Amino acid sequence: MSESASSERYEECRTTADWLLSSTKVRPTVGIVCGSGMGGLAKLLKDPQVFKYSDIPNFPQSTVHGHAGQLVFGTLNGKPCVCMQGRFHLYEGYTVQKITLPMRVFKLMGVKTVFLTNAAGGLNQDYKVGDVMIIKDHINMPGFAGINPLFGPNDERFGVRFPCMSDAYDRELRQLARDVASELGYSDFLQEGVYCVLAGPSFETIAECRMLRNLGADAVGMSTVHEVITARHAGMRCFAMSLISNMSVMSYDSQEKANHEEVLETGRLRAKDLEKLVSTIVGRLEHNSSS
Numbered sequence: 709m710s711e712s713a714s715s716e717r718y719e720e721c722r723t724t725a726d727w728l729l730s731s732t733k734v735r736p737t738v739g740i741v742c743g744s745g746m747g748g749l750a751k752l753l754k755d756p757q758v759f760k761y762s763d764i765p766n767f768p769q770s771t772v773h774g775h776a777g778q779l780v781f782g783t784l785n786g787k788p789c790v791c792m793q794g795r796f797h798l799y800e801g802y803t804v805q806k807i808t809l810p811m812r813v814f815k816l817m818g819v820k821t822v823f824l825t826n827a828a829g830g831l832n833q834d835y836k837v838g839d840v841m842i843i844k845d846h847i848n849m850p851g852f853a854g855i856n857p858l859f860g861p862n863d864e865r866f867g868v869r870f871p872c873m874s875d876a877y878d879r880e881l882r883q884l885a886r887d888v889a890s891e892l893g894y895s896d897f898l899q900e901g902v903y904c905v906l907a908g909p910s911f912e913t914i915a916e917c918r919m920l921r922n923l924g925a926d927a928v929g930m931s932t933v934h935e936v937i938t939a940r941h942a943g944m945r946c947f948a949m950s951l952i953s954n955m956s957v958m959s960y961d962s963q964e965k966a967n968h969e970e971v972l973e974t975g976r977l978r979a980k981d982l983e984k985l986v987s988t989i990v991g992r993l994e995h996n997s998s999s
């Protein structure tokens with residue numbers, strides 16, 4: 709990609725951010741991305757203002773069941789928020805740059821902290837369906853094949869050429885999440901681990917699940933990592949959580965089969981707990997001018 713194409717991408721994000729800022733009075737400091745079946749989070753926002761993705765300039769469209777495809781502005785526990793009720797995935801056919809455009813739009817709208825949720829398969833055999841895993845680190849499998857949202861000329865207006873990723877998942881926010889989970893009585897189903905992203909859309913084979921576990925992954929999914937890389941590049945703090953919606957099949961004796969209906973059903977069962985967890989954490993966020 710040429711320097712001018714990179715500049716066009718900046719202008720594309722700027723146009724979208726300016727359009728949104730002129731269409732709402734909310735000035736969000738918190739951005740939320742809802743995972744599969746977790747769109748209920750957006751319904752917690754007070755005085756909501758809803759924009760369909762199809763009405764927002766330059767926005768991709770949601771094509772996956774369980775992703776409503778709208779951007780909701782409002783306040784959550786007193787904090788001005790923008791919430792993606794539906795995210796984009798590589799397997800939908802978008803480029804990695806397109807699926808992460810909303811993160812740059814968040815940045816240009818003034819967002820400081822991004823909360824991401826996803827549904828994921830549990831690779832760690834100590835986990836169970838319905839567990840909530842705070843993500844402490846990731847493995848970017850598509851990145852090993854050159855699929856990284858920062859590929860191409862770097863635009864310094866967003867961030868540096870070589871951003872650090874060893875601090876991608878904010879330590880303080882993870883501690884806050886553990887404290888809040890403990891207060892809410894959620895410790896029994898709270899985990900903390902490593903999320904591995906694959907391109908999808910096929911679920912993993914048994915051999916692939918075994919390999920990913922051996923590599924140190926606790927959960928596997930098809931999202932979040934690209935968004936986190938883009939958000940961190942732009943200097944936003946990130947907190948991400950996986951709902952363990954199904955256990956990855958690790959044995960040739962197993963009759964289990966991963967499927968999207970189970971993923972959505974687990975989301976429905978754990979929805980209220982997840983919503984309480986996220987809204988309480990957001991309510992306790994402190995933003996100063998440098999964070």
Ligand SMILES: O=P(O)(O)O[C@H]1O[C@H](CO)[C@@H](O)[C@H]1O
Nearest residue numbers: 743744826827930931968971
């Ligand atoms: O990561 P989210 O968007 O929660 O969705 C997860 O659920 C879908 C598979 O059921 C995949 O898209 C996977 O990434």
Ligand SMILES: Nc1nc2[nH]cnc2c(=O)[nH]1
Nearest residue numbers: 827828829928929930966
């Ligand atoms: N790749 C992948 N994504 C998921 N999303 C929800 N469950 C799964 C899973 O088992 N594998």
